[in-house]
Amino acid sequence: MSLIIGITGGIGSGKTAVTDRFARQGITVVDADLAARIVVEPGTPALAAIARRYGSELLQGDGSLDRAALRRIVFADPAERKWLEQLTHPLIGEEIQRQLAASRSPYTLLSSPLLLESATQRDLATLVVVVDVPEAMQLARTVQRDNNDEDQVKRIMAAQLPRQQRLAGADIMIDNSGSLEALDAVVAELHKEFLQRAEEARQH
Numbered sequence: 001m002s003l004i005i006g007i008t009g010g011i012g013s014g015k016t017a018v019t020d021r022f023a024r025q026g027i028t029v030v031d032a033d034l035a036a037r038i039v040v041e042p043g044t045p046a047l048a049a050i051a052r053r054y055g056s057e058l059l060q061g062d063g064s065l066d067r068a069a070l071r072r073i074v075f076a077d078p079a080e081r082k083w084l085e086q087l088t089h090p091l092i093g094e095e096i097q098r099q100l101a102a103s104r105s106p107y108t109l110l111s112s113p114l115l116l117e118s119a120t121q122r123d124l125a126t127l128v129v130v131v132d133v134p135e136a137m138q139l140a141r142t143v144q145r146d147n148n149d150e151d152q153v154k155r156i157m158a159a160q161l162p163r164q165q166r167l168a169g170a171d172i173m174i175d176n177s178g179s180l181e182a183l184d185a186v187v188a189e190l191h192k193e194f195l196q197r198a199e200e201a202r203q204h
Helices: 015-024 032-038 045-054 067-076 078-102 119-124 135-146 150-159 163-168 180-203
Strands: 003-008 028-031 107-111 127-132 172-175
Touching: 003 015, 003 119, 003 180, 015 028, 015 107, 015 127, 015 180, 028 032, 028 078, 032 078, 032 107, 045 067, 045 078, 067 078, 067 150, 078 107, 078 119, 107 180, 127 163, 135 150, 172 180
Parallel strands: 003 107, 003 127, 028 107, 127 172
Antiparallel strands: none
């Protein structure tokens, strides 16, 4: 398996803007959010379990999960969030492992909002990169992007690892509060560094 770089950040920090730039360099990005969608696709046992617990109104017309409705339930009630995590986290872990094993790029990015909360995901990564912006910017970007109300975003932020704790877990921090041009330059430098580390890892 190639060198795995973990990448995380709070909601609205711009993880996707960062991972998109690595993907343009030909680097495989394994996205835990995407894995989380795959394990609850129509026809999966996990989706059937969710529908049994919360009723079929959580399913959209095409049989897929109404993720926004589910998010409202689990972020309002810690017990429901725990139930959902116990159901989906092992499945997401298996899907992530499968995608990492299939990667053929010199190194692979594992992008996950829960990278530092999940010991199993953290242990997969050789290095942890944290994408960081001030909390006020996280809030403003997320409200604007997802059309979520501010209270909902604040609840999601409160459920995530505190910013200082996230930064304490970082091997490398990307400050994403500047321009996209500044981000381009940072990613280009890191790409060079990661290629070098991958080459060194291969030689040992």
